[in-house]
Amino acid sequence: MSANKPQTIDEYIAGFPKETQPVLEEIRKTIQKAAPEAEEIISYDMPTFTLGGSYLIYFAGWKKHVALYPVSGALLEELGEELSKYKGTKGSVHFPLDKPMPLDLITRIVKIRMRDEPVRSQSK
Incomplete structure (x- = not known):
């Protein structure tokens, strides 16, 4: 593992093989489109999207797959059949x-x- 941990999602994606980078970028853009107000950070060494100061979703590249976190009970309840394919x-x-x-x-x-x-409104 590199001593230089990525500080941005761009740096994170750049650390992957060339053939994996477009897949990670595609997931990033999909999340951005679904949650345009979300902010990007690196948390737990993974690309993370936060909304109103709360963690919304993480993704991580691995050798043979991309993982999405967290899968909650609500997700399983609604999308269990589709998620069971993975x-x-x-x-x-x-x-x-x-x-x-x-x-x-x-x-x-x-x-x-x-x-x-x-997400609680942070209006003043």
């Missing part, structure tokens, strides 16, 4: 790099997270 862990879903990314599903995941993790 491997994952208790809190994540893994999309294989050798298949097209399910961008519509990723958009729905982000929108459900936004709905189920209400």
